[in-house]
Amino acid sequence: xxxxxxxxxxxxxxxxxxxxxxxxxxxxxxxxxxxxxxxxxxxxxxxxxxxxxxxxxxxxxxxxxxxxxxxxxxxxxxxxxxxxxxxxxxxxxxxxxxxxxxxxxxxxxxxxxxxxxxxxxxxxxxxxxxxxxxxxxxxxxxxxxxxxxxxxxxxxxxxxxxxxxxxxxxxxxxxxxxxxxxxxxxxxxxxxxxxxxxxxxxxxxxxxxxxxxxxxxxxxxxxxxxxxxxxxxxxxxxxxxxxxxxxxxxxxxxxxxxxxxxxxxxxxxxxxxxxxxxxxxxxxxxxxxxxxxxxxxxxxxxxxxxxxxxxxxxxxxxxxxxxxxxxxxxxxxxxxxxxxxxxxxxxxxxxxxxxxxxxxxxxxxxxxxxxxxxxxxxxxxxxxxxxxxxxxxxxxxxxxxxxxxxxxxxxxxxxxxxxxxxxxxxxxxxxxxxxxxxxxxxxxxxxxxxxxxxxxxxxxxxxxxxxxxxxxxxxxxxxxxxxxxxxxxxxxxxxxxxxxxxxxxxxxxxxxxxxxxxxxxxxxxxxxxxxxxxxxxxxxxxxxxxxxxxxxxxxxxxxxxxxxxxxxxxxxxxxxxxxxxxxxxxxxxxxxxxxxxxxxxxxxxxxxxxxxxxxxxxxxxxxxxxxxxxxxxxxxxxxxxx
Numbered sequence: 001x002x003x004x005x006x007x008x009x010x011x012x013x014x015x016x017x018x019x020x021x022x023x024x025x026x027x028x029x030x031x032x033x034x035x036x037x038x039x040x041x042x043x044x045x046x047x048x049x050x051x052x053x054x055x056x057x058x059x060x061x062x063x064x065x066x067x068x069x070x071x072x073x074x075x076x077x078x079x080x081x082x083x084x085x086x087x088x089x090x091x092x093x094x095x096x097x098x099x100x101x102x103x104x105x106x107x108x109x110x111x112x113x114x115x116x117x118x119x120x121x122x123x124x125x126x127x128x129x130x131x132x133x134x135x136x137x138x139x140x141x142x143x144x145x146x147x148x149x150x151x152x153x154x155x156x157x158x159x160x161x162x163x164x165x166x167x168x169x170x171x172x173x174x175x176x177x178x179x180x181x182x183x184x185x186x187x188x189x190x191x192x193x194x195x196x197x198x199x200x201x202x203x204x205x206x207x208x209x210x211x212x213x214x215x216x217x218x219x220x221x222x223x224x225x226x227x228x229x230x231x232x233x234x235x236x237x238x239x240x241x242x243x244x245x246x247x248x249x250x251x252x253x254x255x256x257x258x259x260x261x262x263x264x265x266x267x268x269x270x271x272x273x274x275x276x277x278x279x280x281x282x283x284x285x286x287x288x289x290x291x292x293x294x295x296x297x298x299x300x301x302x303x304x305x306x307x308x309x310x311x312x313x314x315x316x317x318x319x320x321x322x323x324x325x326x327x328x329x330x331x332x333x334x335x336x337x338x339x340x341x342x343x344x345x346x347x348x349x350x351x352x353x354x355x356x357x358x359x360x361x362x363x364x365x366x367x368x369x370x371x372x373x374x375x376x377x378x379x380x381x382x383x384x385x386x387x388x389x390x391x392x393x394x395x396x397x398x399x400x401x402x403x404x405x406x407x408x409x410x411x412x413x414x415x416x417x418x419x420x421x422x423x424x425x426x427x428x429x430x431x432x433x434x435x436x437x438x439x440x441x442x443x444x445x446x447x448x449x450x451x452x453x454x455x456x457x458x459x460x461x462x463x464x465x466x467x468x469x470x471x472x473x474x475x476x477x478x479x480x481x482x483x484x485x486x487x488x489x490x491x492x493x494x495x496x497x498x499x500x501x502x503x504x505x506x507x508x509x510x511x512x513x514x515x516x517x518x519x520x521x522x523x524x525x526x527x528x529x530x531x532x533x534x535x536x537x538x539x540x541x542x543x544x545x546x547x548x549x550x551x552x553x554x555x556x557x558x559x560x561x562x563x564x565x566x567x568x569x570x571x572x573x574x575x576x577x578x579x580x581x582x583x584x585x586x587x588x589x590x591x592x593x594x595x596x597x598x599x600x601x602x603x604x605x606x607x608x609x610x611x612x613x614x615x616x617x618x619x620x621x622x623x624x625x626x627x628x629x630x631x632x633x634x635x636x637x638x639x640x641x642x
Contacts, residue, residue: 086269087241100497128193141550149406213283225261281484292477353462391435408426565592
């Protein structure tokens with residue numbers, strides 16, 4: 001199969017996984033069982049936040065994910081991917097904490113299963129493991145400059161529920177996303193690597209299971225578009241689950257005739273049309289991976305899959321047209337263009353495809369930089385200001401960033417003191433989100449990962465054409481990844497958990513299944529060049545120096561910038577009896593400061609707030625509010641922009 005350039009679905013040698021060599025030792029059991037015990041205890045402790053019925057239902061769901069993952073990685077991953085659209089849809093949405101907990105427990109059940117059969121599982125010494133360790137290292141290093149983010153926990157509750165259900169402007173959220181990113185990377189990476197050991201029945205399950213989620217979402221969207229009353233029912237569901245719903249009109253009203261019963265864009269299982277659109281784009285590479293696994297299985301000829309694929313992509317394009325989201329349509333156009341360009345007569349030349357891949361990545365880098373220039377026609381719209389804020393944060397914390405997905409936190413702490421605060425807690429750009437969270441090093445790592453994806457796929461496409469084969473799945477995956485990168489210019493990829501999971505499934509599927517380089521720990525291959533002792537020492541010293549520099553930058557932030565420290569969002573006040581102000585700041589436990597305007601001067605108000613016996617807000621609120629500071633509207637410094 002290697003000569004035919006099949007995806008990596010051949011039988012490998014059997015070794016132990018992720019360092020669990022031979023018989024498992026006691027400390028290995030402790031490292032796996034202790035986190036699972038903590039997760040179980042945390043879930044039991046969260047019962048007061050649910051009705052008895054909801055708690056029992058979600059307990060069964062978590063047990064099902066655990067059991068299916070323990071029995072085999074892919075059944076658990078498929079269940080998570082298929083049920084993801086039903087949970088919350090946004091940070092802080094109702095029940096999203098259940099899905100987060102299900103994702104966090106998955107790698108430990110995989111490890112527990114590997115301990116049970118440690119002598120008969122595939123080695124963790126592969127490209128997927130390398131990606132995991134880099135992700136874990138960057139996640140840890142991202143907090144090297146997040147001194148004020150870590151210190152801010154003195155003003156917040158820190159029970160597991162508050163981490164799992166955190167909104168995107170809270171410090172908890174950054175810790176949660178860092179953990180979830182590592183959990184997804186490990187689980188998906190092990191899933192693809194262990195697929196080589198799986199039989200035909202498991203491969204057929206994976207190939208079909210990857211498409212369950214998008215088929216459900218597309219089916220609900222079609223019902224919403226064509227059947228009266230479905231949209232109202234979905235709105236009630238969104239209000240129940242997410243707390244609210246947003247209905248928007250298409251940007252292209254000329255296409256309104258495509259939707260017989262809807263005056264607005266469909267939302268399907270998501271709370272607004274944008275996230276329906278981005279979810280569908282995230283599923284595009286999964287369709288190609290599904291076909292690749294079918295082909296590697298050799299039980300279903302590829303030509304028999306063409307009609308179902310045409311129908312699936314036809315429905316996808318139709319729903320995207322009805323949604324009418326500009327970024328979604330641009331990504332759809334990119335998918336079609338990329339699929340077309342990989343089928344040109346010049347396809348046997350790597351130059352054409354390499355130039356295309358480079359252009360896509362260059363476009364992703366260029367778009368946020370354009371916000372620094374005054375472009376005619378307001379090309380970027382409201383996103384221009386969001387992009388500027390993201391670039392400013394990267395400038396302030398440049399090396400390793402300020403914690404995973406931490407723009408919302410720094411928006412409150414730092415940017416609102418500088419007149420850069422935004423209503424949204426996101427930059428609406430995936431590279432900027434990575435840059436704020438993981439710094440320039442993180443951006444380079446993501447771009448490097450994208451380059452590996454394109455390199456692998458282009459190699460397979462060219463070789464298949466040279467051998468007279470039809471590289472249908474590779475063309476779909478490459479086109480889907482191009483669409484993902486383009487959509488990432490206008491929206492982040494790690495905001496909704498199921499979209500983040502799809503992103504990892506798409507990226508790691510492209511990296512692992514199509515990786516043809518030797519193991520990075522193989523003594524006869526790369527090890528002398530990549531992991532020589534001298535280079536390991538040099539890399540370690542460099543990382544320590546960079547982390548120390550980043551820590552100093554973060555620790556001395558107050559010396560260079562004014563801060564809104566331990567201060568909640570500005571709240572309007574109905575004219576109070578003392579007539580002290582029109583607004584108020586919630587002051588959180590600990591010491592902090594906020595800024596007010598006094599004529600032409602800006603005054604920094606410091607406070608020290610002792611934690612009260614109970615917070616002034618209820619149990620679900622993660623803040624420990626000590627008291628409120630009234631502020632007149634004329635003294636408010638904040639200048640909110642989109």
